[in-house]
Amino acid sequence: MTLSTPIDVKAAKAIGPLPAGHPPVRIGKIGVMLVNLGTPDGTDFKPMWRYLREFLSDPRVIELNRAIWYPILYGLVLTTRPKKSGANYALIWNREKNESPLRTYTRAQAEKLSQALADMPNVVVDWAMRYGNPSTASVARSLVERGCDRIVAFPLYPQYSATTTATANDQLFRALMKMRAAPAIRTVPPYYDExxxxxxxxxxxxxxxxxxxxxxxxxxxxxxxxxxxxxxxxxxxxxxxxxxxxxxxxxxxxxxxxxxxxxxxxxxxxxxxxxxxxxxxxxxxxxxxxxxxxxxxxxxxxxxxxxxxxxxxxxxxxxxxxxxxxxxxPCLNDSEEGMAVVEAMVRRELSGWA
CATH class of the missing domain: 3.40.50.1400 (Rossmann fold)
Known part of the structure; x- marks a missing residue:
């Protein structure tokens, strides 16, 4: 089945042509989405403020009652922490690509995984962030638009926590709630003892x-x-x-x-x-x-x-x-050892699909 194959050609002909401007229905691909925690878009106050607001507003990250936490968050944390955190990010910033190392390495992991899965031509690999860009929702939509009716989501956290793995899955399912034709989903479990x-x-x-x-x-x-x-x-x-x-x-x-x-x-x-x-x-x-x-x-x-x-x-x-x-x-990053882990976990979860 190709990327542009309609869901049911005969049924589509019986119904008639799609409305003007309606995108073609594409299926048959399997998406793999590597999901990491997130990163600010820059080290200045505004991008740091946006990133920290999204991160620290997550009820799984900060479990305090909103009535107690939000005055602290907006009245104290978001007025002081962006500048301090931005200065720390500036010390490690990837100047060549103008991005954080986390984004650089996560992209590299996705690119190398795509090459490693070349024997599975119907698999599309992409990467996303729980907080910041590229957002989980935007990448999920992109995979569907590219013909993925099934997606393996891989939260890149070896040890499970509600503050990490769960919130990454939460964000993906929130994105699916807004889709008329949502794809089937598998999420890679924690791999702390693999x-x-x-x-x-x-x-x-x-x-x-x-x-x-x-x-x-x-x-x-x-x-x-x-x-x-x-x-x-x-x-x-x-x-x-x-x-x-x-x-x-x-x-x-x-x-x-x-x-x-x-x-x-x-x-x-x-x-x-x-x-x-x-x-x-x-x-x-x-x-x-x-x-x-x-x-x-x-x-x-x-x-x-x-x-x-x-x-x-x-x-x-x-x-x-x-x-x-x-x-x-150093962390495993996109090293040979690190990619062996990513590939092994993804291939296992693709079993039966690809």
Whole structure:
């Protein structure tokens, strides 16, 4: 069936010609949409304000009552945070493409996946952001317009959380609610314990450590945190992170003292998942540990939280507390190991369709 094949040629002839200006009905393709968290369009105040407003207005991200949260959001957060966050983004901004690294890497993943799936000519690969551009809704519409009556959506979060995977799926289904002829949907489940993912992490770590001129005494797996009450309400994220680190520890043959787990990026006054990355890094240095490395297994690609918060802020914290050697191990990104994970997960979910 080709891209321009009508749903039913005979039925269409019986009904008569489509109204003037009506787009042709196209089916027979399968869309694959890689979905990442999101990115601002620029580092200036306005694009940062738009991005942060969309992100921090999501009720799955901030579960406070709107009557309590919105005055804080609009009266305090959105008047001060855009400038500060924009300055941090400017430190890691891809000047050549005028975009954030997260957008650069996610696009590269989609392009390489498309090449890897060349044996499936009816599969169309694209990429989208939950917050910011290209929006999930616009990419979903584009895939349908290109003839996709089935879509595999891949939220690029190895460990499930309602604040990430669920909100990405929410946004896709909100887009489908506005479609007259909505496509069938499959969503890729979390892959925190998939052998291909654990192996990719292990190889990436081993490869990067081999390039260092020092041997870390401790390697930290630092995950984005969530508020502790979210975990207590049943979010499985903490358990997924723990299992990823345990499996990675077993694969590398390291002890719990050698490969630690921490949580970063806390926001607001309430307690988040512990131990905190910044406090742990500082404590290790104060204890006399001179060399550490940090890896971010929960991020599919490098972004502000890895390149700046870990690569700069955590490194400064460690050095100021007496540490000497600090290394940030890059995310899987569009590396050979990273693409092996993406391709394996997508091919599995395409089974029976392509």
């Amino acid at each position: 052998p291909v993912y654990i192996e990719a992490l292990a190889r990436s770590i081993e490869r990067h450590l081999a390039t260092l001129d020092f041997e870390p005494e401790v390697v930290i797996t630092s995950y984005h945190g969530i508020p502790k009450p979210y975990f207590e309400k049943g979010d499985p994220y903490h358990c997924h992170c723990q299992k990823t680190t345990r499996l990675l520890r077993e694969r590398l043959g390291w002890s719990e003292k050698k490969l630690m787990i921490t949580f970063q990026s806390r926001f607001g006054a309430q307690e988040w998942l512990q131990p905190y990355t910044d406090k742990t890094v500082e404590h290790l240095a104060q204890q006399g540990v001179k060399s550490i490395a940090v890896v971010n297994p929960g991020f599919s690609v490098d972004c502000i939280e890895t390149l700046d918060e870990i690569g700069r802020e955590a490194a400064e914290t460690f050095h100021h507390a007496g540490g000497e050697n600090f290394a940030h191990i």
